[in-house]
Amino acid sequence: xxxxxxxxxxxxxxxxxxxxxxxxxxxxxxxxxxxxxxxxxxxxxxxxxxxxxxxxxxxxxxxxxxxxxxxxxxxxxxxxxxxxxxxxxxxxxxxxxxxxxxxxxxxxxxxxxxxxxxxxxxxxxxxxxxxxxxxxxxxxxxxxxxxxxxxxxxxxxxxxxxxxxxxxxxxxxxxxxxxxxxxxxxxxxxxxxxxxxxxxxxxxxxxxxxxxxxxxxxxxxxxxxxxxxxxxxxxxxxxxxxx
Amino acid sequence: xxxxxxxxxxxxxxxxxxxxxxxxxxxxxxxxxxxxxxxxxxxxxxxxxxxxxxxxxxxxxxxxxxxxxxxxxxxxxxxxxxxxxxxxxxxxxxxxxxxxxxxxxxxxxxxxxxxxxxxxxxxxxxxxxxxxxxxxxxxxxxxxxxxxxxxxxxxxxxxxxxxxxxxxxxxxxxxxxxxxxxxxxxxxxxxxxxxxxxxxxxxxxxxxxxxxxxxxxxxxxxxxxxxxxxxxxxxxxxxxxxxxxxxxxxxxxxxxxxxxxxxxxxxxxxxx
Numbered sequence: 001x002x003x004x005x006x007x008x009x010x011x012x013x014x015x016x017x018x019x020x021x022x023x024x025x026x027x028x029x030x031x032x033x034x035x036x037x038x039x040x041x042x043x044x045x046x047x048x049x050x051x052x053x054x055x056x057x058x059x060x061x062x063x064x065x066x067x068x069x070x071x072x073x074x075x076x077x078x079x080x081x082x083x084x085x086x087x088x089x090x091x092x093x094x095x096x097x098x099x100x101x102x103x104x105x106x107x108x109x110x111x112x113x114x115x116x117x118x119x120x121x122x123x124x125x126x127x128x129x130x131x132x133x134x135x136x137x138x139x140x141x142x143x144x145x146x147x148x149x150x151x152x153x154x155x156x157x158x159x160x161x162x163x164x165x166x167x168x169x170x171x172x173x174x175x176x177x178x179x180x181x182x183x184x185x186x187x188x189x190x191x192x193x194x195x196x197x198x199x200x201x202x203x204x205x206x207x208x209x210x211x212x213x214x215x216x217x218x219x220x221x222x223x224x225x226x227x228x229x230x231x232x233x234x235x236x237x238x239x240x241x242x243x
Numbered sequence: 244x245x246x247x248x249x250x251x252x253x254x255x256x257x258x259x260x261x262x263x264x265x266x267x268x269x270x271x272x273x274x275x276x277x278x279x280x281x282x283x284x285x286x287x288x289x290x291x292x293x294x295x296x297x298x299x300x301x302x303x304x305x306x307x308x309x310x311x312x313x314x315x316x317x318x319x320x321x322x323x324x325x326x327x328x329x330x331x332x333x334x335x336x337x338x339x340x341x342x343x344x345x346x347x348x349x350x351x352x353x354x355x356x357x358x359x360x361x362x363x364x365x366x367x368x369x370x371x372x373x374x375x376x377x378x379x380x381x382x383x384x385x386x387x388x389x390x391x392x393x394x395x396x397x398x399x400x401x402x403x404x405x406x407x408x409x410x411x412x413x414x415x416x417x418x419x420x421x422x423x424x425x426x427x428x429x430x431x432x433x434x435x436x437x438x439x440x441x442x443x444x445x446x447x448x449x450x451x452x453x454x455x456x457x458x459x460x461x462x463x464x465x466x467x468x469x470x471x472x473x474x475x476x477x478x479x480x481x482x483x484x485x486x487x488x489x490x491x492x493x494x495x496x497x498x499x500x501x502x503x504x505x506x507x508x509x510x511x512x513x514x515x
Contacts, residue, residue: 146298146450146508147297147298149298149448150299150300150301150444150447150448151299154305154308154312154313155312157309157312157318157448157449158312158313158316158318159318160318160360160449161313161319161320161322161323161360161449162317162318163316163318163322163323163326164316166323166362167326169362170326170331176364181362181364182362184362185363185512186360186361186362187361187512188508188509188510190509191361191509191510191511192427192510192511193512194511195425195511195512195513196512196513197513200512200513231316
């Protein structure tokens with residue numbers, strides 16, 4: 001009996017009176033998708049803290065897990081804590097990595113006037129980042145808003161229907177499932193995508209911070225950013241990825 | 244020939260329009276079929292699928308520069324049409340083949356152009372798949388937005404499901420209806436009648452326009468601004484590729500100003 005009491009006393013002195021709150025140190029997720037972050041070791045309700053306005057964090061009722069989601073690629077930090085002995089515990093943190101290339105800041109649109117300005121500066125060059133469309137072969141998506149077409153600078157507007165751009169895309173892009181249609185698309189941002197392939201649906205769902213916008217991918221590296229200012233700059237950009 | 248106009252391209256103006264209203268091409272007396280839209284009973288914006296045109300107008304003092312840019316970069320809709328058909332050639336013109344179904348063919352041509360701009364696969368759309376059903380297989384006229392309304396809801400079938408110019412009721416099958424829905428332009432913009440600035444804004448923005456002409460009793464698809472003075476536009480007719488030059492012609496001056504016009508805005512993507 002004495003031995004039992006001694007062992008119990010040792011255990012009580014060496015073990016914490018409560019289990020330690022733990023959440024994963026790091027998780028990763030794709031843009032716009034949800035990830036479940038579990039919290040273990042807490043007996044009381046777990047509280048969660050979302051440190052970013054650009055992300056969503058939805059705790060469960062008891063806080064035993066939270067659902068995280070964000071549209072924009074990058075690193076986000078969430079925290080969790082609980083209470084013990086009527087006092088808040090130290091927060092524990094989880095770094096959530098939203099995969100993909102962070103978008104470049106948009107070039108401000110130039111409103112048309114009596115003498116519209118010439119083409120503005122091109123997009124900030126980006127180092128090749130994670131590939132936007134992982135399938136092998138060159139694929140290009142340009143997204144625009146119909147309501148803005150008449151306001152676009154004429155040099156930029158020309159890109160959307162330019163014979164030179166289309167000829168390059170048609171000759172360099174991979175072929176689609178029908179083995180004939182080149183894999184490039186130029187869509188209004190509101191186009192119904194329900195009947196398109198998962199590949200193009202995914203490409204259209206990728207975050208954008210400006211319109212018109214271009215997504216380029218060769219299956220190894222890619223680029224996402226505002227559409228360049230004119231046909232020549234667009235062709236130069238395409239050739240970096242398509243040769 | 245004036246700059247930007249094909250060597251065989253017909254130019255229709257106030258002085259010669261009478262000879263071009265219903266010509267004989269390849270031995271066939273060409274049909275039209277426009278019933279003028281009544282803007283009292285069908286005012287601008289009467290269709291749920293076509294809100295009143297709301298794009299900012301391109302100022303007239305910018306028209307010349309923007310047209311020059313289109314021409315210099317070969318970025319007009321005719322340039323798109325010319326390389327977006329089978330094998331990288333021109334998209335074949337629709338052919339209403341003697342039936343008064345111009346009012347559905349014009350919207351079908353617009354559908355083909357938008358698909359081409361998008362980079363979507365070429366599909367041989369069959370205008371009869373909508374026109375026949377709307378008119379219960381009668382050879383009967385209509386106006387452009389009447390065909391547009393059907394297309395917005397039901398789409399347009401490919402010739403694989405409704406052969407071109409077929410009037411057989413047996414074509415109307417559930418499979419045809421499902422195929423037609425794959426080729427819908429869900430949203431349109433209803434332009435004001437006789438509004439030249441709205442028409443030019445669309446053409447300089449790369450947007451085709453379904454245009455109705457009462458003087459012609461005909462509905463066609465406008466695709467290019469060709470010149471400002473004289474005012475000329477290029478239209479894509481539904482009289483086959485043998486008419487004029489490869490199915491397109493030029494309307495000049497007053498003959499270019501539509502009595503009814505409606506333009507596509509949002510399409511369904513990804514369909515063969």
